[in-house]
Amino acid sequence: MTDLYPENKRxxxxxxxxxxxxxxxxGYEEIEPPILESAEIYKKSGxxxxxxxxxxxxxxxxxxxxxxxxxxxxxxMINNKSLSLPIKWFSISxxxxxxxxxxxxxxxxxxxxxxxxxxxxxxxxxxxxxTLVEILKSLxxxxxxxxxxxxxxxxxxxxxxxxxxxxIKQVSQLIxxxxxxxxxxxxLSLKDLDLNNKQIKDLQKIxxxxxxxxxxxxxxxxxxxxxxxxxxxxYNILDYCKLDLSIMxxxxxxxxxxxxxxxxxxxxRAIAGGGRYDNLASFPGVGYGFGDRVILLLLKIPELxxxxxxxxxxxxxxxxxxAIQIAEKLRKNSTVELDLLNRNLSKQIKYASLITNNLxxxxxxxxxxxxxxxxxxxxxxxxxILISKL
Amino acid sequence: MTDLYPENKRxxxxxxxxxxxxxxxxGYEEIEPPILESAEIYKKSGxxxxxxxxxxxxxxxxxxxxxxxxxxxxxxMINNKSLSLPIKWFSISxxxxxxxxxxxxxxxxxxxxxxxxxxxxxxxxxxxxxTLVEILKSLxxxxxxxxxxxxxxxxxxxxxxxxxxxxIKQVSQLIxxxxxxxxxxxxLSLKDLDLNNKQIKDLQKIxxxxxxxxxxxxxxxxxxxxxxxxxxxxYNILDYCKLDLSIMxxxxxxxxxxxxxxxxxxxxRAIAGGGRYDNLASFPGVGYGFGDRVILLLLKIPELxxxxxxxxxxxxxxxxxxAIQIAEKLRKNSTVELDLLNRNLSKQIKYASLITNNLxxxxxxxxxxxxxxxxxxxxxxxxxILISKL
Numbered sequence: 199m200t201d202l203y204p205e206n207k208r209x210x211x212x213x214x215x216x217x218x219x220x221x222x223x224x225g226y227e228e229i230e231p232p233i234l235e236s237a238e239i240y241k242k243s244g245x246x247x248x249x250x251x252x253x254x255x256x257x258x259x260x261x262x263x264x265x266x267x268x269x270x271x272x273x274x275m276i277n278n279k280s281l282s283l284p285i286k287w288f289s290i291s292x293x294x295x296x297x298x299x300x301x302x303x304x305x306x307x308x309x310x311x312x313x314x315x316x317x318x319x320x321x322x323x324x325x326x327x328x329t330l331v332e333i334l335k336s337l338x339x340x341x342x343x344x345x346x347x348x349x350x351x352x353x354x355x356x357x358x359x360x361x362x363x364x365x366i367k368q369v370s371q372l373i374x375x376x377x378x379x380x381x382x383x384x385x386l387s388l389k390d391l392d393l394n395n396k397q398i399k400d401l402q403k404i405x406x407x408x409x410x411x412x413x414x415x416x417x418x419x420x421x422x423x424x425x426x427x428x429x430x431x432x433y434n435i436l437d438y439c440k441l442d443l444s445i446m447x448x449x450x451x452x453x454x455x456x457x458x459x460x461x462x463x464x465x466x467r468a469i470a471g472g473g474r475y476d477n478l479a480s481f482p483g484v485g486y487g488f489g490d491r492v493i494l495l496l497l498k499i500p501e502l503x504x505x506x507x508x509x510x511x512x513x514x515x516x517x518x519x520x521a522i523q524i525a526e527k528l529r530k531n532s533t534v535e536l537d538l539l540n541r542n543l544s545k546q547i548k549y550a551s552l553i554t555n556n557l558x559x560x561x562x563x564x565x566x567x568x569x570x571x572x573x574x575x576x577x578x579x580x581x582x583i584l585i586s587k588l
Numbered sequence: 589m590t591d592l593y594p595e596n597k598r599x600x601x602x603x604x605x606x607x608x609x610x611x612x613x614x615g616y617e618e619i620e621p622p623i624l625e626s627a628e629i630y631k632k633s634g635x636x637x638x639x640x641x642x643x644x645x646x647x648x649x650x651x652x653x654x655x656x657x658x659x660x661x662x663x664x665m666i667n668n669k670s671l672s673l674p675i676k677w678f679s680i681s682x683x684x685x686x687x688x689x690x691x692x693x694x695x696x697x698x699x700x701x702x703x704x705x706x707x708x709x710x711x712x713x714x715x716x717x718x719t720l721v722e723i724l725k726s727l728x729x730x731x732x733x734x735x736x737x738x739x740x741x742x743x744x745x746x747x748x749x750x751x752x753x754x755x756i757k758q759v760s761q762l763i764x765x766x767x768x769x770x771x772x773x774x775x776l777s778l779k780d781l782d783l784n785n786k787q788i789k790d791l792q793k794i795x796x797x798x799x800x801x802x803x804x805x806x807x808x809x810x811x812x813x814x815x816x817x818x819x820x821x822x823y824n825i826l827d828y829c830k831l832d833l834s835i836m837x838x839x840x841x842x843x844x845x846x847x848x849x850x851x852x853x854x855x856x857r858a859i860a861g862g863g864r865y866d867n868l869a870s871f872p873g874v875g876y877g878f879g880d881r882v883i884l885l886l887l888k889i890p891e892l893x894x895x896x897x898x899x900x901x902x903x904x905x906x907x908x909x910x911a912i913q914i915a916e917k918l919r920k921n922s923t924v925e926l927d928l929l930n931r932n933l934s935k936q937i938k939y940a941s942l943i944t945n946n947l948x949x950x951x952x953x954x955x956x957x958x959x960x961x962x963x964x965x966x967x968x969x970x971x972x973i974l975i976s977k978l
Contacts, residue, residue: 201665204617204677211618225896225925225943227594228601232696233623233682234642234654252624254644257686264624264654275591282939284929287594292623292682296647306622314928321908322928432912506615518711522822535615538704538712539674549672553615 200304208502210308213490214290216336217310221288224329226312229287231271233294237263239270242478244448245371250295264294267487268311269451273479276315283316283481293489304491310470313485320422323455323474323484324429330459330470330486331435337497344469344496346435347442348426348457351473353419354404354443360415361400365391373405374446377464405444422454447471451478457486466492507532509550513543513561521560524570527588528558551575590694598892600698603880604680606726607700611678614719616702619677621661623684627653629660632868634838635761640685654684657877658701659841663869666705673706673871683879694881700860703875710812713845713864713874714819720849720860720876721825727887734859734886736825737832738816738847741863743809744794744833750805751790755781763795764836767854795834812844837861841868847876856882897922899940903933903951911950914960917978918948941965 202210218228237253240263252264265271268291276285293309312329314322327346334344354373358366368391376384388398407413410424423441430439447456456473460466470493472486508528512521525536535553537546543559550557559571569582592600608618627643630653642654655661658681666675683699702719704712717736724734744763748756758781766774778788797803800814813831820829837846846863850856860883862876898918902911915926925943927936933949940947949961959972 201622201661201668202620203665203669204619207618207620210620222923223919225923227894228597229594230592230597230600232591234684234696252644252646254642256642271591275593278591279593286925294624306624317928317930319928319930321912325926325928429912432909433916504617506612519822522711522819526823529613533612533615535676536715538707538709538715540707540709 204504205502209494209497209499210490212499212502213337213493213497214308214310216333217288217290217488220329220332220336221312223332224286224325226286226288226314226329229272229275229289230291231265231268231275231289233265233292234262235265235271237261239274240266242449242451243267243270244450246448247295250297252294252296265291266293266295268293268309269313269449269475269478269485269487272311272313272485273475273483276479276481276483285313285315285481285483287315288312308490310488310490311485312488313483315479315483315485316481318476318482320425320455321429323426324433326472326484326486327430327439327457328433328435330472330488331438333488334459334469337493339496341437342462344438344459344461346439346457346459347445348423348439348455349441349443349445350419350423350426350455351446351452352454353413353417353423354446356415356417356419357404357413357443358401361397361404363393363397363401369393369401370446373444374448376405376444407443408441410441419454426455447473449473449475451475453477455484459488461492461496466495469493469496504553505533506535506554508534508556508558509546509554510534510536510558510560511543511546511550512537513559515540517560517562517565520565524558524560524585524588527585547575594894595892599884599887599889600880602889602892603727603883603887604698604700606723607678607680607878610719610722610726611702613722614676614715616676616678616704616719619662619665619679620681621655621658621665621679623655623682624652625655625661627651629664630656632839632841633657633660634840636838637685640687642684642686655681656683656685658683658699659703659839659865659868659875659877662701662703662875663865663873666869666871666873675703675705675871675873677705678702698880700878700880701875702878703873705869705873705875706871708866708872710815710845711819713816714823716862716874716876717820717829717847718823718825720862720878721828723878724849724859727883729886731827732852734828734849734851736829736847736849737835738813738829738845739831739833739835740809740813740816740845741836741842742844743803743807743813744836746805746807746809747794747803747833748791751787751794753783753787753791759783759791760836763834764838766795766834797833798831800831809844816845837863839863839865841865843867845874849878851882851886856885859883859886894943895923896925896944898924898946898948899936899944900924900926900948900950901933901936901940902927903949905930907950907952907955910955914948914950914975914978917975937965 247266251266256262289311294306314326363369372387430436452473453476454474458471459469470486470488474484476482510521510525512518525534528534555575557573557575568585571580572583573580637656641656646652679701684696704716762777820826842863843866844864848861849859860876860878864874866872900911900915902908915924918924945965947963947965958975961970962973963970
């Protein structure tokens with residue numbers, strides 16, 4: 199991670215506050231697993247993640263990893279304690295991946311996770327996706343800016359079987375990388391996986407299916423997906439959601455629903471992604487991870503400036519004791535900065551105008567009347583106020 | 589770190605919110621350096637910290653460390669960017685130390701830091717100590733519970749020189765460990781450092797000095813400390829502060845004021861500690877670190893329970909679409925949990941009574957009148973409300 203100076207930390211806090219407030223609206227509670235985990239819990243995290251993990255042995259020779267993603271820790275937390283259902287959790291956790299740094303990627307980043315554990319009903323999947331849409335809407339993004347691609351692992355497996363593909367895992371991994379390959383390279387790679395021309399043609403039809411009504415095979419995944427879309431309609435977010443059977447998600451632990459949020463222009467990697475994992479923990483669950491890197495690129499929030507309610511300027515060193523008293527009084531209900539650099543008044547005013555509209559000048563003459571001067575730095579208007587009335 | 593389940597994360601968030609609100613009252617802004625740092629920046633972090641550091645080589649053979657403390661990162665951030673003064677920063681950052689785990693210690697913990705950079709005036713040191721006192725007071729601790737021990741590195745150095753001690757660094761390190769040693773072992777160790785009986789007697793007098801007026805040597809540190817105490821009086825916190833020349837702080841980068849907050853009963857390690865570091869960054873600075881472990885032991889906050897504004901109970905599966913609509917409507921301004929487990933009504937009510945006072949029952953008969961039943965779970969009283977009036 200790069201250093202977050204105040205102007206960047208303010209933007210991150212703005213994002214985190216939205217994560218927190220939407221999660222709480224839906225009855226989710228914050229948790230936090232540790233950053234240092236036993237490396238072995240990431241065995242089901244697909245191909246890429248274990249390769250990108252920072253891992254090392256500690257002094258007692260245990261192989262530790264810096265958390266590359268949060269779901270395995272959540273599964274461990276669920277298994278380690280007797281908890282009553284439903285478990286509705288969210289977390290904002292630092293994650294680490296050793297990969298080439300570029301726009302939207304960083305080796306150290308923060309990830310928001312939201313998980314609903316204890317139900318196999320597609321209503322849970324819909325609620326979870328709804329919170330994702332609500333977060334993106336709260337960030338002032340519209341359906342012109344983003345959409346959610348949705349698929350189901352069971353359905354794609356059944357569809358691949360229906361065209362007699364046997365090496366389903368390899369083919370799925372290839373479909374997952376499809377967007378990074380040219381059409382030609384994709385077909386060549388499918389041939390390398392022993393698909394014949396008919397299978398390749400059928401496969402291309404499958405991953406381009408845009409409506410569930412066009413699927414004629416029997417599949418539990420199809421039933422689930424139809425149910426999910428009916429709930430998405432009830433949650434009033436169908437406009438943001440799109441069937442896309444080419445969505446795989448890299449993780450091996452997803453068993454049913456999978457989904458990814460993308461920017462409409464497809465300029466960036468996935469904004470967020472998740473799915474249902476019915477075998478990872480002792481209860482079935484569904485959830486997603488949402489990194490802070492891509493979304494911050496997409497938002498382009500203008501820099502927020504430091505702001506305090508009052509700046510207090512003592513006109514000379516002798517006044518400091520009184521200025522401290524006034525500052526402390528105002529701090530009961532306000533944010534207040536008091537000069538600590540012994541600057542002259544004009545330098546103080548220049549600085550104050552960067553951080554507040556309300557300048558309090560503490561001068562000797564005013565003090566005799568038990569007053570201060572409050573200057574509105576926007577209008578330049580001044581008034582005298584009794585210190586006892588502050 | 590142990591896993592933070594919701595009941596613990598709530599307490600941590602309560603603590604973090606106090607850190608944030610007091611810092612902001614005094615015009616400090618939040619920043620965040622990365623967790624993974626180059627190991628070499630901790631060379632001035634004293635004896636213990638480099639030994640307790642988690643460090644490892646990354647794939648390009650750089651020696652990295654998991655941040656054991658935050659001050660060196662803050663100094664780096666100040667040196668890396670052209671910033672205008674004053675720099676008033678705070679941070680809440682995960683730190684790692686490989687040490688024996690016991691009450692008040694953990695290998696992974698969160699540390700609050702507050703720093704004021706750009707001034708050598710003792711008013712800064714006083715303001716920084718004031719924020720520490722305000723945080724402890726906001727946590728409902730009183731002067732019966734904690735106090736701040738304050739010293740000055742220059743003064744103790746001058747005092748040791750005045751009794752002809754030459755190996756000042758070693759003697760200081762020993763004084764730092766004094767509380768962990770018996771009186772007898774302390775004296776033996778002083779003898780090992782070649783102090784004669786007269787020096788040992790004089791040294792014991794020095795570290796027991798309780799009033800600055802009793803010090804008769806010339807020392808810049810004495811002037812600073814007198815000035816600091818006069819500001820602590822202006823900030824109205826003299827009652828919480830105590831001169832204690834045995835306070836050293838382990839870090840080599842402190843140059844002047846040093847201070848530590850302790851519980852009055854001295855049951856625990858320091859709650860927080862800090863000081864002035866005029867040579868660590870390109871500007872003079874003063875600040876402190878405040879770990880979350882000791883304070884959480886000291887507070888013994890009762891567990892806070894999950895609370896939502898409303899729980900919505902559909903009486904059967906057919907009602908779910910309408911229940912979703914009602915939940916979404918209420919979520920505009922409230923936190924709302926809706927059953928996702930298809931539980932029967934009595935199970936739902938049992939669960940709801942754990943998390944809210946307001947139960948909304950959505951039943952078929954009510955719906956015909958476009959109403960719901962709102963039950964107050966404390967009093968048991970019910971009323972029918974038009975859905976349009978929710």
